[in-house]
Amino acid sequence: xxxxxxxxxxxxxxxxxxxxxxxxxxxxxxxxxxxxxxxxxxxxxxxxxxxxxxxxxxxxxxxxxxxxxxxxxxxxxxxxxxxxxxxxxxxxxxxxxxxxxxxxxxxxxxxxxxxxxxxxxxxxxxxxxxxxxxxxxxxxxxxxxxxxxxxxxxxxxxxxxxxxxxxxxxxxxxxxxxxxxxxxxxxxxxxxxxxxxxxxxxxxxxxxxxxxxxxxxxxxxxxxxxxxxxxxxxxxxxxxxxxxxxxxxxxxxxxxxxxxxxxxxxxxxxxxxxxxxxxxxxxxxxxxxxxxxxxxxxxxxxxxxxx
Ligand SMILES: Nc1ncnc2c1ncn2[C@@H]1O[C@H](COP(=O)(O)OP(=O)(O)O)[C@@H](O)[C@H]1O
Ligand SMILES: [Mg+2]
Numbered sequence: 001x002x003x004x005x006x007x008x009x010x011x012x013x014x015x016x017x018x019x020x021x022x023x024x025x026x027x028x029x030x031x032x033x034x035x036x037x038x039x040x041x042x043x044x045x046x047x048x049x050x051x052x053x054x055x056x057x058x059x060x061x062x063x064x065x066x067x068x069x070x071x072x073x074x075x076x077x078x079x080x081x082x083x084x085x086x087x088x089x090x091x092x093x094x095x096x097x098x099x100x101x102x103x104x105x106x107x108x109x110x111x112x113x114x115x116x117x118x119x120x121x122x123x124x125x126x127x128x129x130x131x132x133x134x135x136x137x138x139x140x141x142x143x144x145x146x147x148x149x150x151x152x153x154x155x156x157x158x159x160x161x162x163x164x165x166x167x168x169x170x171x172x173x174x175x176x177x178x179x180x181x182x183x184x185x186x187x188x189x190x191x192x193x194x195x196x197x198x199x200x201x202x203x204x205x206x207x208x209x210x211x212x213x214x215x216x217x218x219x220x221x222x223x224x225x226x227x228x229x230x231x232x233x234x235x236x237x238x239x240x241x242x243x244x245x246x247x248x249x250x251x252x253x254x255x256x257x258x259x260x261x262x263x264x265x266x267x268x269x270x271x272x273x274x275x276x277x278x279x280x281x282x283x284x285x286x287x288x289x290x291x292x293x294x295x296x297x298x299x300x301x302x303x304x305x306x307x
Pocket of ligand 1: 015229233234276
């Protein structure tokens with residue numbers, strides 16, 4: 001098995017397509033299922049901290065640790081926030097990451113390879129985790145995106161089904177080709193339709209066509225989709241809860257009339273949370289199965305090669 005086989009990067013050529021929501025919820029569900037998981041936030045907006053509820057924790061350092069460690073270049077990374085959920089550690093991002101962008105670009109200007117510093121710093125902790133998930137910023141030219149791609153075994157592309165998003169797909173496809181220069185291991189695991197409204201089946205069929213045109217293979221479109229459920233998404237980000245955690249709250253909530261009768265105001269959670277949670281469960285399952293199948297195919301190939 002290859003060294004970096006369990007590093008999954010969520011990226012797109014366009015902002016607001018669900019990278020952070022998918023990264024947070026897939027990481028949370030994988031951890032919940034017993035996989036030791038590390039989340040790395042490479043976005044200076046640090047939205048992951050809101051989705052997971054650690055944004056206001058004093059240990060959330062806006063990316064300071066990540067910048068310092070990658071700048072020194074000799075140390076291996078360690079988790080900054082341990083057990084934000086059972087089995088889930090985080091290295092937070094934030095405004096400090098602008099400096100990291102500069103570090104990479106400065107190296108490149110001096111003729112050094114700047115894009116591989118995250119990859120190198122991950123070597124020492126990779127074996128501690130069954131899954132490492134990296135969330136990336138929206139900017140397509142960002143050196144931070146390149147850092148993530150250089151470290152990735154797999155890239156997952158959340159996308160909307162509109163034209164602009166499909167164009168974003170091709171931008172990303174070009175970036176993947178370019179990064180192969182330093183990371184020949186990288187592969188697209190698939191694209192996920194995000195924020196899908198009604199008529200999803202028809203839209204999915206068109207999107208599969210687009211995915212085939214851009215990525216060369218329509219099976220790279222995930223079967224699972226993430227439905228449009230803005231209220232649940234907003235609730236989650238505001239309360240620092242993952243969607244399946246919101247769904248549990250809905251499930252365990254006392255009947256609305258009870259609070260009303262006793263004159264209490266009950267905090268209400270969007271009713272769409274359980275359905276959205278199910279989408280994330282299916283996505284996580286499909287993502288892990290795709291990785292598993294690829295690893296198995298690789299192992300068979302290696303066996304055949306050594307036989
Ligand atoms: N299932 C959903 N349906 C509709 N809107 C959503 C859903 N999930 C998240 N959102 C909203 O979409 C926006 C973009 O999501 P986000 O995951 O932050 O994308 P990105 O990281 O690609 O910028 C956010 O404002 C978020 O609240
Ligand atoms: Mg984001």
